[in-house]
Amino acid sequence: MLETIWFVLWTLLWAVYFVLDGFDLGLGALLPGIARTEEERRIVYNASGPFWDGNEVWLIAAGGVTFAAFPRVYAVMFSALYAPLLLLLFALIFRAVSYEFRNKVDSPAWRAVWDWVHFLSNLAACVLLGVFFANLFMGIPIDADGIYHGNLLGLLNIYGLAGGLFFLAVFMMHGAIWLTIKSRGELQTKALAAAGVCWVAVAVLLLVFLALTFFCTDIFANYLRMPWLIVLPVLAVAALLMVPRLLNAGKLWTAWGASALFIVCVAFFGVMGIYPNMLISSMDPQATLTAFNSASTTLTLEIMLGVALVMVPIVLLYQFWMYRLFSRPVTPDDLESDHAY
Structure with missing residues (x-):
């Protein structure tokens, strides 16, 4: 349990x-x-400026839970998938540096360099996350000793690339909706148009990704065994269909909430589809790591659960307060602040 x-x-x-x-x-x-x-x-930078470092806390939390609750999964994952995870780490590092270094020198050329670093690092992170999770859903060639019998290029298979493009489109749609909230005037108009284009890309890639999921993974088998899980894809599709309607109605926060619900349901759709597996071996089913054969001791899980039940709500409340505090649009006057990016 x-x-x-x-x-x-x-x-x-x-x-x-x-x-x-x-x-x-x-x-x-x-x-x-x-x-x-x-x-x-600068408005784009400052639309995410107060949030990006706090948002990365959840990545650290996910990695920490993997280490503490499922140490065997952590050990094999960070060994077998060392190369893509290291690339993801570098992408996030360069993303962080681009925020801080862009305005250190008053030079258009200097700022242009860091704008490209910012763009490429975010683009790479989106794609790498998609490739990473798509391969987790499909399975990777690991043996009973957790040794990876493959290379980085092997992860760039058709399903992995489809996952990368799908994640990229989803995050771009989510970001464009956020920018409609945080901007005004011509930039908001462009953000609204970008959200519409990205929505079409998400819808198309969703169909492609689901088709490939049927042929490349066993995810749908869990949905046959546990039909109640069908609520996840149904909610995901409903949330996605609501996004353009809400945007057209000017309900920007609700549209962003619908986009967020879509992302949550898609994440649960994939991961619950492989339950109880966590790291599937495409070489030997006996080498697959599950939530049961890779978990920590019962005492460790009990102590961690108590800590999580106390700390996670506190972090959520803090982030809710922070988002509420910085909820208003970024204006040209805000860019004059010494704290602006």
Whole structure:
């Protein structure tokens, strides 16, 4: 029972990370296409500026839970998938540096370099997250000793690439909706148009990804065994269909909430589809790591559950307060602040 609880909590932490850091990543990937002037670029940076580092806490939390609750999964995952995870780490590092270094020198050339670093690092992070999770759903070639019999290029299979493109489109849509909330005037109009284009891309790639999921994974088998799980894809589709309607009605926060619900349901759809598996071996089914054969001791899980039940709500309340505090649009006057990016 505790193993299942922690499996769900592990999924939830990843889902929250995708929702919160997803719009940061998506905004960065949209930067060169949506922001043409220096003022527009600074508004894009400051739309995510107060949030991006706090949002990454959920990535650390997901990694920490993997280490503490499922140490065997952590050990094999960070060994077998060392290369893509290291690339993801570098992408997030360069993303962080681009925020802080961009305005250190008053030079258009200097700022242009960091704008490209910001764009490429966010783009890479979006794609790498999609490739990573798509391969987790499909399975990777690991043996009973947790040794990975493959290479980085092997992860760039058709299903992995489809997952990367799907994640990129989802995060860009999520980020564009966020920018409609945080901007006004021409930039908001462009953000609204970008959200519509990205929505179409998400809808198309969702169909492609689901088709490939049927042929490349066993995810749908769990939905036949546990029909009640069908609520996840139904909610996901409903939330996605609501996004353009809400945007057209000017209900921007509700549209962002619908986009967030879509992301959460998609994350749970994939991960619950492989339950109880966590790291599937495509070489030997006996080498697959599950929530049960890789979990920590019962005492460890009990202590951690108590800590999580206290600390996670506190962090959520803090982030809710922070989002409420910085909920108003970014204006040109805000860019004059010494704290602005």
